Amino acid sequence: MADSALNLEELKRLAPPVELQRAPVVEGNKGLGWLTDKLSVFAEGKTPRWWWILFIPAAFAATVIFPTCLFYQVFTGVGVWGNNHPVMWGLDIVNFIWWVGVAHAGTLISALLFLTKQHWRTTIGRMAEAMTVFSVMMAGLYPAIHVGRAWFDWFMFPVPNSNGLWPQFRSPLMWDVFAVNTYLVVSSLFFFMGMIPDFAVLRDRATTRIRKTIFTFLAMGWTGSARQWHNYEKAYVVLCGLCTLLVFTVSSIVGLDFCTAQIAGWHATIFPLYFVIGAVFCGFGMMLVILIPLRKWCGLENIITMSHMDKVAKLALVSGLIIDYIYLMEFFIAWYSGDPYERWVFGHRLFGHTYMVLGWMLIGINVCVTQLLWFKKVRSNLLWLFIIGLLINCGMWSERFVIVVGSLYQDFLPANWGKYMPTIWDIGLYIGTLGAFFMLYLLFVKFLPMIAISEVKGVMPEADPHHPLGGAKKGDHQ
Amino acid sequence: MSEKVYGLMAEFDSPAAILHAAEKVRDAGYRRWDAFTPFPIHGMDKVMKLGNSLVGWVALGGGVFMFLQIAGLIWFTNAFDYPIIVGGKPMFSVPMTFVPSYIMLIMGGAVGALIGMLGLNQLPRLHHPLLDQKRFALVSRDKFILLIGAQDEKFCATETKTFLESLGGTHVEIVEDKD
């Protein structure tokens, strides 16, 4: 935009007073062309060293540790893990819920905030969606392989067979099968559809034949015609709506796994909400962990602004406060119900000597550390935010541990009570999934448009035909 | 040559410019024309009189279909084909049916939306005459292009070109449809 300086003058006259202005999504009043170059440069440029430093260990975990732990477990038995009687579910399900949780913030950012027209989401939406897709992959893996006979997983799908047998739909696990698969499919579709116009950008910028071929193929012939945009926008709205439903549904269903069970500590109607909010909270933690370094290393400070970080932090705070309320309610209901089993379980979450460390970690992080986000100083300090993000992930992990293991290890009959300690194979598999997640994420960062180019352009002031920067003249209203 | 002409394209610099140009093209009575933009331009669908997109209906259809499909499947498998006493619970009931049916409604809707979008946009389409145009690549960057199709009744290579130039379009070019 050659005449942007001119328009800028005009803009300043027309603009509302400073205190009423929204923070710009992209700082520095850059033009569309600059934006395109800036946003594509990472996918097209030379691979920086930090990428390799992160990628090699992640790839090692994903390709060596992960399959080793996986095959050893599948060929030997679930017994290689620490699961036992009565704690039949251990790290396998803890990590499953944790990964599902991580996924949720991504969908929330990209879908719910779209519906509520939060323009700032455009710059981080794609990164959040990628986080969703990859973490749902990791999450979906756990239920499939945690079973005793993974090769019979197909029993859980309504496949006609010569036994005349069908799955049993009263089981929340069946609902899980549907929910997790749906989540994976829908979030992948959403992720992919959002990238179609950006594939077109990369196609048009491609300089080598191979890139050209690949991106032509991926862009599927996208031209950016008004008719395409018309249908595309509609589909996008529909998908956003559905994804928003998923945010509330998938974790609810995971919560149903627990609240339909009899076990004290699980059997609570608050669980669906609890899991949704917990998931979102955990996901915002993960967002902070991912955004802060990427923003710095990829030089995206103008695009992912401090205002973005501030908003993510605020959302984390809000969801954290809801979580705190739920903790309070849980303990209150346990006391108020008068049910001795409930009281036992909740008393032992904090005071039972076996797992009280995790119980206090949960309180310390999810309740106390979260309160730091009230302070603007904290929210504007990236190091603090990064650490809080990491801590939130640990806190939510311990919450899942406390819920799953903490309710199982001391249930109704004291004779059954036991203890659970994960083995190296449990932990190895977790490290493997973390590795796989980060490996996929780094590949995404390297090869795909990690910021939704056309979406960001769409929320630039220049994109509004009625805005001076968009070419509108004074008093030019349609 | 005329058989091979796909249309005429003109380049504009700002959303407002192409929006105004589009209005004029529409007013001039052209019917087979389109605007190519890096992002959706607010008001363009009104200008083009596109009405409501059918994608929503396709998505709804997909969702409802999946919902009924799964509810029916659950009834068939658990209550009709092999009813087994499980946990003292009924063979078929709303609580056990709703959740999977509902989640599959979302799946159906999402798949419907994507398929609807692709179908209505006639994608994937790997070969397109515009993609051969050097300057068309700028659409995905920061240019706005308006194209009047050769098959339009009012299309005339020279007149239309002038018309487009009169609208402020630069780089008015003929798009050829090559194999």
Add this chain to the structure above:
Amino acid sequence: MIFPKWTNSLPLVLLVGAALAGGGVAAGVTIYLTPKYTRAGYQPVQPVPFSHKIHAGQLGVDCRYCHNGVEKSWFSNLPGASTCMNCHSTVLKDDSRLAIVRESATNNTPVPWVQVHIVPDYVYFNHSVHVTRGISCVSCHGRVDQMTEVREVKSMSMSFCLDCHRDPASQIRPVDKVTNLGWTWSTNGVEAEHLQTVEGKKLVEHMRVESLQSCSACHR
């Protein structure tokens, strides 16, 4: 241009192709990978060319003459060679085809018959409760009395069992007609079918046939 024009029809072609291929695979699996196909028709070569057609069909030897444990045990036993020798010590006594049987009877070395009908080990099928309660051999084994060499005619899959357990009236017959493989309620096919339903229902009621579909009936 990287993709020529014809590639525009590629998605459709691929879509249709995938649909056809998917349907083909599904159909193939349904037809060729189910026990109806993989099991039914199995006809191994036996060490002794024993013909059920001659013995059970033409000579009319009752099934239970040889398979004498069928009414007492879950297992329908194969007769010892000594049972064969009851007749074959006089009939065809020097026939070379019977050499193995004779050797078995004298040396007590077993005849290595190849098993034709087999259910998995976790299925506890019980012959006695079926044959003493009006389910004929023919229901599972087919017209063995017309087979020169025994082959498996039914799939013996779980849904095969369930078909009958859901509707025992379609198979049940008077208890004394169990080993009469060719028996029907009437010589007229249509009428026989009708009578099977009507009379079968009566028999099921009269005998309090449970015909369980619960897991514990077969899996322990």
Add this chain to the structure above:
Amino acid sequence: MKKIFNYAPAPTTGRRYWRSLDDLADTAEFKEWLHREFPVGASQMEDGQSRRNFLKIMSASFAFAGLAMGGAGCRRPEEKLEPFGQQPDNYTFGDAQYFATAMPTRTGAIPLVVKSYEGRPVKIEGNSLYPGSNGSTDRYAQASILDLYDPDRARHFKHDGKQVSREEALGFLASLSEKFSGNLGEGLAFLAESSTSPSRARLQGIIANKFPKSKWFTYDAIDSSIHQRAATQAFGQPVKPVFNFDKAKVVLSLDADFLGGEDDAHNHIRKYAASRKAGDGMSRLYAVESLFTLTGAGADHRLRVAASLIGEIAAAISATISHSAVTVPAGVSAEWIAECAKDLMANRRKAMVVVGQRQPLEVHLLAQQINMSLGAFTGPITLLPAVASAAADLNELLAGDGLIKTWIIVGGNPAYNLPANFVQRLAPSKGSELIRLGYYEDETSDNSNWSASSSLWNFPATHYLESWGDATTSDGILVPVQPLTQPLFGGLTELEFLARLAGSAETSAHDIVRTTFGGSDEAWKKTLFSGFVEGSAAAAVSLPAHLTLSMPKISATAPSANSLEVIFYRDAKVDDGRCSNNGWMQELPDPITKMTWDNAVLISRKTARELGVANGDIVEISLNGKKVSGPIWTQPGMADYSLGLALGYGRERAGRVGTGVGFNAYKIFSGKYIETGATITKTGATYVLACTQHHWSMEGRPAVREANLEEFLKEPDFAQEKFHGVEPPIVQSLYPNPLDEAKKTALHQWGMTVDLNACVGCGTCVVACQSENNIPIVGKDQVLRGREMHWMRIDRYFTSDPKRKNNKSIFDPRADENQTDENQQFAEWIDDVQAVNQPMLCQMCESAPCESVCPVNATVHDQEGLNVMAYNRCIGTRYCSNNCPYKVRRFNFLDYNKRPLTELKGTMYSTTLTHKTDGEWDLKRWWNDPNSGMRSEDEWDLIKLSKNPDVTVRMRGVMEKCTYCTQRIEHAKISQKVKAGGTDKVCLSEGAGTVPKTACQQACPAGAIVFGDVSDPNSSVSKLKLLPQNYSVLGELLTKPRTTYLARIRNPNPAMPDYHDPFSTEEYDHASLTKGNS
């Protein structure tokens, strides 16, 4: 159209079971056995022989039902059906056969009926035809079938470790006999275990005649004959007492664990349970003991006193009864003694005192006197004539001149369990010989345990299920021991061995027994059929009015921290070590400690604190200069300054299962079971013990409900919900239960009651269940991880006075209840505890929480109310177990049926990916044959033989649980339907005796478990469920369990100083008060 499938011929490398057994035992002995196994014309052999042979009829897959759960269907190997050449008469393949036999014990025998398939014994049950018996057994009998299939049992005749042929070995016996008949047995001695076999006594007589200079010693590490010796000494004639607890109103047990560790316990339990019917006339049990035993757990009053002081207690009781001066040991309540004695006296002729077999003879003699004055010998105690022991006193050996050069060791394992000073006398000088008949190649068959120059012969012994023999039960009835199978490895029976040594012409065990029994063939057949000789019971001995015995002097010193008392006791699992290699026994939780795979130094909390030791600390015990090290285990309710050491562990050569389990207490054992003067020192090392129940307290939860008799008589329905607070709200279910619909047409509805008042917690049911249902053992490491597989467990809770607990609030981190299970041992409440037992098995809930969470319909209900489990459908999500409030489901975390036995103790989990068996890669072996285990052939084949073909063997990754023995139910139903033929008489009825018994019910000596048709109002289970004390555990969860419990009634004496409500009730009330339950 004819389709011929060209399946590959039977693979030459693949295994067919019988082939492999041949290969395995490609030895002369085995071949000989094969020859004897299948002689021409087997069916003409004498009655009872041919049918009991293994039948070479079918290949593996049919014999081992269900081993191939995973791979079945993918590949179809060609199966061969190999029928008989000669069709045997009266035999139907696939039909179980039952034979009566008996398992000899030290002082009697347990009459048994053994179920056998195709000549393969698979399950042991008690003989209910036997007079007075309820068809029960003890846990040792239930487990003994596994010994038969023990891959480590002695298989070969050996001389100095080298294999010799059977002929050579038998020839040696003959030469020995010849040699000693020359010198009248000079230098020849026998060392045998005690036996009640008349045939052996007869042979012993023949030997004594033939070799008059030979010596015959009897040795048992656990000596149960003291009751007979005491009675014989007291009455001056050979008599043995029979304790009829059913006829006693008041029983005082002085260190007598008659419900647990004493011989014949299963008979005691049966009789005791009969006297404990809730209501008037219920008997009362006082127990004075140092260890916490099952008897103490069942007692109404329990006094914990060091074992060495129990003589003084006996003296005090005796003095009270005879109104002489009473001295009570320090720290013992005089009132307790006085009231107890008063109660005994008030019930003359209905009261008795029982003294434990570990107590010295003086205490026994004293008890004879007390019993005499209580009139017990004309009441609950019967005296039967006994055979005076013909054995020499073992102490002669110590004083002997060491001239004995040839030792014949019949059974036993002296190198392991004979005190060291005796062993030295056995290990003879140069040129001596040891000839040993043993079931295992154990410590005794190890040359290194004997002097280097001696020559050691090993003869493999037979299992009693392979032997002809006989025995006399504790009631004095003669029972035959008949074999179920030919000896698997061609061993010798005891009788055969002795007969050959005696040079007797009659060497067949069958003939020897036949001669002993005499009588007509008709009578013999009847005896074999019924399993006992009718009318052979001896008449009770008539008594002198007074004992001529002078009051023995009792003197004892109280143990202290510097001079601890050591109690050597018979282990509830491995006995004296004879069951060491029996995996079921090793894994059976000890009834009181719930410990598996180990023994420990049992110690009281106070003593542990004073000595500064805690659970798992390895301590060195020094006693009379001898030392042994073992881990500490704090036992609630244990007497102070006592150390309890279980014998039978620390085996060095037991086999793959038993070697190296626990520590060997025999190292400091000198023949006396109670010794004072021990000290312990901490070694600093620690050790992990594997218990199946980590938490001791019931935490005030109403799982076990108890009341004193008075309260029960006042409020018979005390166990109902209204007295236990958590009354389920009356809710109308939103939907009808489809089971209610099914009930209208179903033939039966199965249910069960467990009478907690009868159950003593002996654990017989657990082993019976394991045997019936092919439950694998998992090993110590897996037990530590809480993965034991028992479908039925016995929950044992210690309850205590809540006032002694520091349990103010759950939010108080110092409260006892917030502590970890490791810290229970330091809590003071464990000093004086009551124990309650609760058998816990699948409750068969009508609204089963497990079912609705299974995604694949693997666990569902059948129309008869059974919660069934289809293993092959199970994918192993384990959700069902999580949702089971009773946690009765068991998951196959690893392939327990296929793991090598060597992995039982370690933390190594071999995987088929890397493991090799017999030099071949396991993945390849599995590919060739999905039934292959990761075990070497010799153990694999025998382990497969031990499985019950009626029950599927589960692979890894599937859930399993109690099925109410659905295989027995189905078998009964099918039999009834077959009988019904074309009629509608298909229902089972208790009246007609067609309702099956579950394995646990069948084995329970107390008759605590009753199973039956709850839809039949006349069935005993229906009647029991109408009793007021019937309740459901966790009934408030509305699971509607089909298994219900009859509350336990205690009968304490209100006059006693320690009279109080049952602690569990007090704990419950306390918990309700402090936590505001409404």
